Amino acid sequence: MIEYRNLRVAILGAGAVGAQVASMLLRNGEELAQRAGAGLELVGVAVRDLDAPRTAELPRELLTTDAERLIVGADIVVELIGGLEPARTLLLQAIGSGADVVTANKALLATHGPELFDLAEQVGAQLYYEAAVGGAIPIIRPLRDSLAGDRVDRILGIVNGTTNFILDRMDREGESLDAALTTARELGYAEADPTADITGVDAAQKAAILATLAFHTSVPVDSVHREGITEVTHAQVAAARRAGYVIKLLAICERVLGADGAQRGVSARVHPALVPVGHPLATVHGVNNAVFLEAEAAGDLMFYGAGAGGVPTASAVLGDLVSAARRHVAGGPGVAESTRAELPVLPIGDVRTRYRITLHVPDRPGVLATVAGVFSDHGVSVEAVEQSIDESPAGGPGGPGGADRGDTGAAGPTATLVIGTHEAAERDLGACVDALAASDVVDRVESVLRVEGL
Amino acid sequence: MIEYRNLRVAILGAGAVGAQVASMLLRNGEELAQRAGAGLELVGVAVRDLDAPRTAELPRELLTTDAERLIVGADIVVELIGGLEPARTLLLQAIGSGADVVTANKALLATHGPELFDLAEQVGAQLYYEAAVGGAIPIIRPLRDSLAGDRVDRILGIVNGTTNFILDRMDREGESLDAALTTARELGYAEADPTADITGVDAAQKAAILATLAFHTSVPVDSVHREGITEVTHAQVAAARRAGYVIKLLAICERVLGADGAQRGVSARVHPALVPVGHPLATVHGVNNAVFLEAEAAGDLMFYGAGAGGVPTASAVLGDLVSAARRHVAGGPGVAESTRAELPVLPIGDVRTRYRITLHVPDRPGVLATVAGVFSDHGVSVEAVEQSIDESPAGGPGGPGGADRGDTGAAGPTATLVIGTHEAAERDLGACVDALAASDVVDRVESVLRVEGL
Numbered sequence: 001m002i003e004y005r006n007l008r009v010a011i012l013g014a015g016a017v018g019a020q021v022a023s024m025l026l027r028n029g030e031e032l033a034q035r036a037g038a039g040l041e042l043v044g045v046a047v048r049d050l051d052a053p054r055t056a057e058l059p060r061e062l063l064t065t066d067a068e069r070l071i072v073g074a075d076i077v078v079e080l081i082g083g084l085e086p087a088r089t090l091l092l093q094a095i096g097s098g099a100d101v102v103t104a105n106k107a108l109l110a111t112h113g114p115e116l117f118d119l120a121e122q123v124g125a126q127l128y129y130e131a132a133v134g135g136a137i138p139i140i141r142p143l144r145d146s147l148a149g150d151r152v153d154r155i156l157g158i159v160n161g162t163t164n165f166i167l168d169r170m171d172r173e174g175e176s177l178d179a180a181l182t183t184a185r186e187l188g189y190a191e192a193d194p195t196a197d198i199t200g201v202d203a204a205q206k207a208a209i210l211a212t213l214a215f216h217t218s219v220p221v222d223s224v225h226r227e228g229i230t231e232v233t234h235a236q237v238a239a240a241r242r243a244g245y246v247i248k249l250l251a252i253c254e255r256v257l258g259a260d261g262a263q264r265g266v267s268a269r270v271h272p273a274l275v276p277v278g279h280p281l282a283t284v285h286g287v288n289n290a291v292f293l294e295a296e297a298a299g300d301l302m303f304y305g306a307g308a309g310g311v312p313t314a315s316a317v318l319g320d321l322v323s324a325a326r327r328h329v330a331g332g333p334g335v336a337e338s339t340r341a342e343l344p345v346l347p348i349g350d351v352r353t354r355y356r357i358t359l360h361v362p363d364r365p366g367v368l369a370t371v372a373g374v375f376s377d378h379g380v381s382v383e384a385v386e387q388s389i390d391e392s393p394a395g396g397p398g399g400p401g402g403a404d405r406g407d408t409g410a411a412g413p414t415a416t417l418v419i420g421t422h423e424a425a426e427r428d429l430g431a432c433v434d435a436l437a438a439s440d441v442v443d444r445v446e447s448v449l450r451v452e453g454l
Numbered sequence: 455m456i457e458y459r460n461l462r463v464a465i466l467g468a469g470a471v472g473a474q475v476a477s478m479l480l481r482n483g484e485e486l487a488q489r490a491g492a493g494l495e496l497v498g499v500a501v502r503d504l505d506a507p508r509t510a511e512l513p514r515e516l517l518t519t520d521a522e523r524l525i526v527g528a529d530i531v532v533e534l535i536g537g538l539e540p541a542r543t544l545l546l547q548a549i550g551s552g553a554d555v556v557t558a559n560k561a562l563l564a565t566h567g568p569e570l571f572d573l574a575e576q577v578g579a580q581l582y583y584e585a586a587v588g589g590a591i592p593i594i595r596p597l598r599d600s601l602a603g604d605r606v607d608r609i610l611g612i613v614n615g616t617t618n619f620i621l622d623r624m625d626r627e628g629e630s631l632d633a634a635l636t637t638a639r640e641l642g643y644a645e646a647d648p649t650a651d652i653t654g655v656d657a658a659q660k661a662a663i664l665a666t667l668a669f670h671t672s673v674p675v676d677s678v679h680r681e682g683i684t685e686v687t688h689a690q691v692a693a694a695r696r697a698g699y700v701i702k703l704l705a706i707c708e709r710v711l712g713a714d715g716a717q718r719g720v721s722a723r724v725h726p727a728l729v730p731v732g733h734p735l736a737t738v739h740g741v742n743n744a745v746f747l748e749a750e751a752a753g754d755l756m757f758y759g760a761g762a763g764g765v766p767t768a769s770a771v772l773g774d775l776v777s778a779a780r781r782h783v784a785g786g787p788g789v790a791e792s793t794r795a796e797l798p799v800l801p802i803g804d805v806r807t808r809y810r811i812t813l814h815v816p817d818r819p820g821v822l823a824t825v826a827g828v829f830s831d832h833g834v835s836v837e838a839v840e841q842s843i844d845e846s847p848a849g850g851p852g853g854p855g856g857a858d859r860g861d862t863g864a865a866g867p868t869a870t871l872v873i874g875t876h877e878a879a880e881r882d883l884g885a886c887v888d889a890l891a892a893s894d895v896v897d898r899v900e901s902v903l904r905v906e907g908l
Contacts (some may be wrong), residue, residue: 024603024751034795035602035670130600136752138592138600146584146592148489149478149772216489280758283737297478297769298590301759304734305752315751318603331785341488 006039007325010070010099012046012090013080014063016055016310017104017131021078021317023056032318036325044070046081055310068093076324078317079103088112095119095127100324102317104131110205110221113212126327128320133159133206134289136312137305138319143213143293151296152214156452157251159206161287161307162190162197163229164249167272168285170237171246177232189287199228200249200270207251210291211268214253216341225269225348232272236447239358243418245274246282250452256346265344267351271450274356279453292453349427354383354454356420358446359436363389363415370441371417378432381422390414414443420451460493461779464524464553466500466544467534468517470509470764471558471585475532475771477510486772490779498524500535509764522547530778532771533557542566549573549581554778556771558585564659564675567666580781582774587613587660588743590766591759592773597667597747605750606668610906611705613660615741615761616644616651617683618703621726622739624691625700631686643741653682654703654724661705664745665722668707670795679723679802686726690901693812697872699728700736704906710800719798721805725904728810733907746907803881808837808908810874812900813890817843817869824895825871832886835876844868868897874905 011022022045025032033039045058046067064070067090071077077094079101081087087108094101096119103109109116109132120127130140134157143152158164162184169180181198184190196202204224211219229249240247253268275282280302284290289307294300306312361367368385375382390413421429429448436442465476476499479486487493499512500521518524521544525531531548533555535541541562548555550573557563563570563586574581584594588611597606612618616638623634635652638644650656658678665673683703694701707722729736734756738744743761748754760766815821822839829836844867875883883902890896 020751028603028605031605031795032603136604136749137755138596141595141600142592145777146595146770146773148776149482149486149774150590150769151482151485280737283734295590295769297474297765297772299760299766301591301757303755303757305755309753311751312753315604315749316600318751319600320603322602323599341485 005329006041007075007328008043008073009040009076009078009321010043010046010074011078011080012067012070012087013082014045014047014052014054014058015080015082017313017317018045018078018080019054019056019058020310020314021080021321022058022062024314024318025321026059032322036322037329038325040321040325043074046070071097071099074099075328076100076102076321078321079105080317081105082107084108084111088116091116092119095123095125098123098125100126100128100327102128102320102324104129104313104317106132106202106205106209110208113209114218126324128324129209130320131313131316133209134291134303135161135305135307135309136315137289137291137303137307138316139210139291139303140213142303143210147214147295147298150298152293153255153296154294155210155214155251155253155291156281157206157210157291158248158281158284158289159210159251159291159307160197160200160203160249161289162194163200163203164284164289165189165287166198167229167232167237167247167249170232170234171241172285174234174238176234177229198230200226203249203251203270207253207268207270210251211253211266215255215266215343217266217343217345219253219266219268219345223268223345225267225271225351227271229272236449240274240449243356244277245451246277247272247449248275248281248284250275250281252452254351256350256352263343264350265346267346267348269348269351273450273452275453281453349425349430351426352423353426354421354423354451355429356418356449356451357433357436359417359419359442360390360414360444360446361417361442363413367415367441368417370439371419371436374435374439375419375421375432378428378435380424380428380432382419383422384420386418388416390416416446459783460495461529461782462497462527463494463530463532463775464497464500464528465532465534466521466524466541467536468499468501468506468508468512469534469536471767471771472499472532472534473508473510473512474764474768475534475775476512476516478768478772479775480513486776490776491783492779494775494779497528500524525551525553528553529782530554530556530775532775533559534771535559536561538562538565542569545570546573549577549579552577552579554580554582554781556582556774556778558583558767558771560586560656560659560663564662567663568672580778582778583663584774585767585770587663588745588757589615589759589761589763590769591743591745591757591761592770593664593745593757594667596757597664601668601749601752604752606747607709607750608748609664609668609705609707609745610735610747611660611664611745612702612735612738612743613664613705613745613761614651614654614657614703615743616648617654617657618738618743619643619741620652621683621686621691621701621703624686624688625695626739628688628692630688631683652684654680657703657705657724661707661722661724664705665707665720669709669720669797671720671797671799673707673720673722673799677722677799677801679721679725679805681725683726690903694728694903697810698731699905700731701726701903702729702735702738704729704735706906708805710804710806717797718804719800721800721802723802723805727904727906729907735907803879803884805880806877807880808875808877808905809883810872810903810905811887811890813871813873813896814844814868814898814900815871815896817867821869821895822871824893825873825890828889828893829873829875829886832882832889834878834882834886836873837876838874840872842870844870870900
């Protein structure tokens with residue numbers, strides 16, 4: 001039997017992830033020690049309530065309500081409390097005392113990342129956070145290390161399992177948003193309060209973390225443009241499917257180039273987007289996550305797997321724990337996060353993408369020309385137009401209402417225009433849509449959706 | 455401008471990958487230095503012929519034919535010569551002198567890995583080899599670090615782009631093996647001598663590397679069972695497609711459990727296999743690679759991307775170079791490869807999988823019962839049988855030949871039996887197939903294919 005140096009591991013939090021990490025560490029300790037080259041001694045698990053129910057049973061004597069005291073003397077502190085406080089204060093204390101830190105706390109990293117990374121750099125400690133994005137999917141380490149010699153141009157991520165489940169149900173089962181959310185709740189895929197998921201807050205935090213890493217630039221979460229899935233309707237999902245797309249909530253991080261091809265800065269955003277059915281992201285179903293990535297030399301890469309859940313996330317946390325232990329054995333200070341590129345973080349208005357806009361217009365001559373004029377006035381180039389006559393309640397185009405085709409009456413027959421654009425700046429497109437909405441020849445702007453992955 | 459400590463980088467080889475790495479290092483040196491926290495000074499590129507054509511232009515004064523001398527004093531040696539010698543001798547010399555080493559040399563690692571890793575551990579150097587498997591796809595680092603706290607149960611990898619391209623053409627374009635190979639050559643996806651690809655040698659080397667990492671156990675390449683794609687026919691591919699499968703050349707690494715569920719050991723093998731069309735690996739087209747992985751806690755993960763090519767592979771090499779530089783800056787010895795589990799490496803006979811066996815038999819009563827008896831005698835459990843009457847050259851089952859249905863004449867009508875089995879040991883299945891081939895009631899065993907990913 002090999003004798004290892006023992007490292008003292010403190011776990012903060014015993015929720016779905018924390019309880020699993022503690023339990024797996026106790027169960028597989030000898031195997032992990034072999035891989036780490038050091039013993040991993042669990043010195044305690046800080047909890048709020050000693051008697052709360054846990055998803056995995058833990059020895060009572062390991063539990064404590066005194067997190068601050070538990071940290072003292074720990075070599076590695078694993079933070080799985082979540083939220084901003086007391087997680088922030090406890091992690092600053094842990095790093096300040098020289099401990100390496102493992103965390104799955106996306107909210108904390110997206111909000112106070114620079115403060116934590118700076119302190120770690122000062123004291124030579126290291127912060128590991130593979131579990132903060134994509135659950136068990138290795139994405140932080142590939143971005144931080146494997147692609148460190150390449151230039152990442154673009155990330156398209158399905159990073160929120162709850163919303164992917166809901167959109168997938170709407171697409172494949174024909175459910176409404178509300179019905180799909182209810183199903184997600186019943187299956188334990190949505191929390192009692194799903195606001196952070198369906199409004200895109202969770203995805204935006206992950207986008208901030210991915211963009212910061214990929215572009216070596218601090219991208220704070222409040223610079224991430226955010227639209228959730230609350231406005232997505234079953235009709236939109238069905239229309240998208242007919243047109244060869246699926247709607248996915250994407251976290252998008254990209255380098256923004258100017259008209260001259262020079263790099264202007266970077267942007268991060270979260271919104272529902274049309275993804276062509278042939279794109280690898282379109283095949284990501286249920287609560288799974290995937291990160292699709294375009295790099296200059298590596299080309300297209302995709303990482304796919306379970307994006308959440310206590311057990312998968314515990315896998316990522318334990319991987320970080322072994323990495324931290326190996327670093328302790330090897331000695332030397334940690335490697336600072338590289339944010340030295342510090343490119344400008346651009347607002348959503350500077351982002352260029354393709355759009356698919358659905359309008360209801362009166363079905364009479366001259367309307368299409370006027371609509372096309374609005375696009376061209378705003379510098380938005382139209383790629384394709386599909387027109388279909390709406391069935392009027394009074395009997396459709398062939399019915400009584402059909403008689404006033406060519407008339408100007410507002411109650412006359414209407415048509416649906418679906419306009420696909422070439423790449424345009426969000427700012428120009430926004431002004432164009434405002435002008436369309438205000439125009440006499442447009443009854444209603446039904447939807448404006450961005451197209452990604454073409 | 456920040457001043458960094460300079461690290462001396464020597465590159466051995468200026469082929470498709472080497473020339474790209476040198477060129478990108480010269481072009482992006484300042485950016486890489488920011489990320490590494492150290493300058494990366496290219497001190498030279500060792501080549502066989504100073505005047506050979508290169509895929510990227512390099513300053514003449516950097517080229518040298520004296521690799522041994524170039525290594526002296528280098529902090530990081532990047533080996534991109536390929537093959538066993540002189541690569542092995544040069545890397546041993548580099549590691550012996552305390553340099554960290556980056557290599558893409560799968561043949562060398564699969565054959566002499568332990569010798570290199572042992573020396574590196576002795577002197578406290580580190581070996582990086584992300585580019586050896588899956589080109590630009592980060593797979594070594596996820597296995598080595600991200601999954602270090604988990605238990606990998608199974609890897610199914612499409613790790614050879616040439617054969618995936620060929621099988622994909624046979625499936626999607628209906629080409630024969632020879633025609634598809636010709637197309638691959640024309641497009642530069644197959645080498646002039648494609649033997650190592652189509653016989654599975656390249657994939658077997660990668661399987662050995664993946665299995666060694668995943669199971670913390672030395673798995674030498676000569677313990678990897680290997681079958682190439684040379685026997686795969688267009689008829690098999692077409693029949694597979696009709697039955698809901700695609701044929702892929704898979705590198706399979708797995709833990710082998712006994713009947714009692716206890717772990718007996720590990721195995722690695724390479725062979726063509728039937729993959730259900732709904733499996734993520736079935737959607738990997740062209741020269742792309744993908745590694746699908748099942749881990750105890752993480753669940754199913756997949757990593758996908760460009761598996762070869764000078765530029766993508768250079769991305770992986772440069773990522774390793776930055777990692778090596780960061781380690782140099784941090785100081786301390788390298789982390790030894792963990793092979794301490796040293797599980798038994800089992801022969802192919804111990805592997806259990808499902809099979810799909812196609813037999814031609816006389817179309818007469820009692821044949822199916824006899825065939826079923828052969829399976830049961832060998833302990834192979836049949837899951838499903840599909841029978842179809844062969845069209846006889848003389849006019850098919852309804853034609854003149856149909857008259858002797860029920861006769862025993864060898865020239866009578868025949869049927870095709872496709873038998874799907876439950877999981878069975880390769881050893882038992884092999885004996886069963888031998889018995890079928892020798893049986894009076896079997897005219898011919900057309901194909902025996904393993905089914906993976908169910």
